[in-house]
Amino acid sequence: MSISLERRYADRLEQFSARHAFLVDLAMVLALMGCATLGGSLTLPSADPPDQDKTATVLMGVACLVLLKHRIHPRTTVVVAGGCTVAAVVLGYLVTPLLLAPVMAALYWLAALTDRRSTRAYGLTTLVAVTLAAVFSDSMNHVSLLLRTIGPIFWLMLPLAAGKMTQLRRAYLRSVQARAEHAERTREEEARLRVTEERMRIARELHDVVAHHMALANAQAGTAAHLALTHPEQTQKILTDLTGTTSSALRELKAALGLLRQDDSGDGTGPGSAELEPAPGLARLPELVSACESAGLEVTVTTEGEPQPLSPGVDLTAFRIVQEALTNVTKHATAEAARVRLAYTGSRLLITVTNDGTSKPEAPQGRGFGVMGMRERAHSIGGELCAGPRPQGGFEVTTALPLQPTTLPEGTTP
Helix, strand or coil, X not given: CHHHHHHHHHHHHHHHHHHCHHHHHHHHHHHHHHHHHHHHCCCCCCCCCCXXXXXXXXXXXXXXXXXXHCCCCHHHHHHHHHHHHHHHHHCCCCCCCCCCHHHHHHHHHHHHHCCHHHHHHXXXXXXHHHHXXXXXXXXXXXXXXXXXXXXXXXXXXXXXXXXXXXXXXXXXXXXXXXXXXXXXXXXXXXXXXXXXXXXXXXXHHHHHHHXXXXXXXXXXXXHHHHHCCCXXXXXXXXXXXXXXXHHHHHHHHHHHHHHHHCCCCCCCXXXXXXXXXXXXXXXXXXXXXXXXXXXXXXXXXXXXXXXXXXXXXXXXXXXXXXXXXXXXXXXXXXXXXXXXXXXXXXXXXXXXXXXXXXXXXXXXXXXXXXXXXXXXXXXXXXXXXXXXXXXXXXXXXXXXXXXXXXXXXCCCCC
């Protein structure tokens, strides 16, 4: 608690100093002038005071007034303050911290505002000059040579160290602020990326649900209208299947929208939450085949190798790719049959969906969102997908999926 209070008051003091720099500098100069004047009147008990009182006052006044320019010209300030201090010591004034106050302030600002090279050059030169003046000054004859040397060095090294610590602290605070700003920018970019990825995932899911069921419903309705007069019993069965297709579409749309309406609690008890169905997988292939057959497309499914368990993400991706491939056959091809081949090889699942039909005249040119969505789904779990016309006629979709999803390299977008 005390540390936070000290930090708060220190920050407020720095802010006040930045807003009212001249007033702060003027108050500092007046305080140092008083210290220097008092220091000029001090003498050792056995020593006589010097006669040049006015000279000392002028020298210390100049040393203090030059500090008003320490923010702009810290090197010049040290040179002038140091020269005035050396002159006062040579005139016989006693070397005390009060007399050294102006040059100590100048050294502090030199270390705080300049680079290390300037601090060493100007600071050490000033320190040596003042120390030599103290060693050979008549006012220090009654003091041992050791004290005459150590005293000025100690008092002048203190502001240099304090100024350098201030400079390091400011550099540290700047680096902390820069890291915080970088982290904030990175967090915002990551949030935007997550929103984009989630939007694309929802778009793929809705496309698969709507496109598949609407294509099947359209095909079933067209077949029923064609057979209504000649085959009423078969028409009745197709209409029953059409009801199941639309119901399935509504259920999957409700599930997809329910995920969007779930609250952050994740327990499904928030407002608007509903009982959601499990994500579809390859176990629902018979249902998909039956729906396609009711729309006039005969689908043959063959499995090679020993079926292995799939992770939920891979299972959903495999089902959606097969679903979209069969939907494209229903919508864009004249084929009456399609083949689905599932091959389990090692750690991968190979899926091939082929048909021998030709494109319908009204079918749009290009691959559209269907093929692009299938490729994005495959890439999102570390798989690959190829789709295109077959040399012997028809169309083929081939994909290789890992049995367990893999993480994409950083920076890649599925």
